[in-house]
Amino acid sequence: MIRVIESIDELRSLVGQQVGESDWFEVTQSRIDAFADATLDHQWIHVDTARAQAESPFGRTIAHGFLTLSLLSHLARQAVKVDVPFKMGINYGLNRVRFPATVPVGSRLRARLALQSLDEQPEHVQIVWAATVEVEGGQKPAMAAEWVVRYYR
Numbered sequence: 007m008i009r010v011i012e013s014i015d016e017l018r019s020l021v022g023q024q025v026g027e028s029d030w031f032e033v034t035q036s037r038i039d040a041f042a043d044a045t046l047d048h049q050w051i052h053v054d055t056a057r058a059q060a061e062s063p064f065g066r067t068i069a070h071g072f073l074t075l076s077l078l079s080h081l082a083r084q085a086v087k088v089d090v091p092f093k094m095g096i097n098y099g100l101n102r103v104r105f106p107a108t109v110p111v112g113s114r115l116r117a118r119l120a121l122q123s124l125d126e127q128p129e130h131v132q133i134v135w136a137a138t139v140e141v142e143g144g145q146k147p148a149m150a151a152e153w154v155v156r157y158y159r
Contacts, residue, residue: 010087014131017088020121025135026085030114030142031077033069038111041073055111069109074139074149081117081139082153088133092157098132101152107144114142122152131157 009026011017035055042048050057051068058067079097088095109115120136132154139149 008084008087010089012089014090014126017090017121017124017131017133021124022121024118024120026082026119028081028084028117030116031081032114033073033109033111035067035111038067038069038073041070041076045070045072047072064108064110067111069111069113071105071149074105074109074115075103075151077115078117078137078139078149078151078153081115082119082135082137085117085119088157090131090157092131092159095155095157098154098156101134101154103149103151105149107141107146107148109141109148113144113148115139115148116142129159131159133157 011020011025038052042053047070051062051064052070053067055067059065062068116139118138118140122134122136125132135153135155137149137151137153138147141148
């Protein structure tokens with residue numbers, strides 16, 4: 007269920023807390039192939055199912071780490087909505103990204119978002135999400151990142 011945040015006061019109160027969790031999302035081979043085409047990254051561990059089954063320690067293809075990262079926007083929209091009357095919000099960047107575990111084809115992912123920090127400036131409010139993408143049944147997250155978002159007044 008999406009968490010709707012309706013004020014800056016509410017944002018302030020959520021610093022240091024987990025705020026939302028997305029639905030599960032299945033990573034298919036067709037999505038991996040489309041990402042490989044879009045990024046021109048056709049490494050065999052991602053796109054050659056026969057070779058991956060025969061030679062990869064994972065026994066099947068795996069998603070690109072950057073595919074997992076690129077799904078963060080979609081997953082986050084399912085988890086949290088900042089519904090404060092800002093002019094606009096932008097993805098300001100990432101302070102840190104790690105890919106501790108692989109995402110085998112057919113895996114299901116979900117994101118968890120915790121509000122790490124909030125910095126209020128006259129022209130904008132900057133928030134940092136501690137974002138984790140987990141693989142269903144996995145012991146380690148597939149991705150962990152500090153995601154910086156700016157909302158302009």
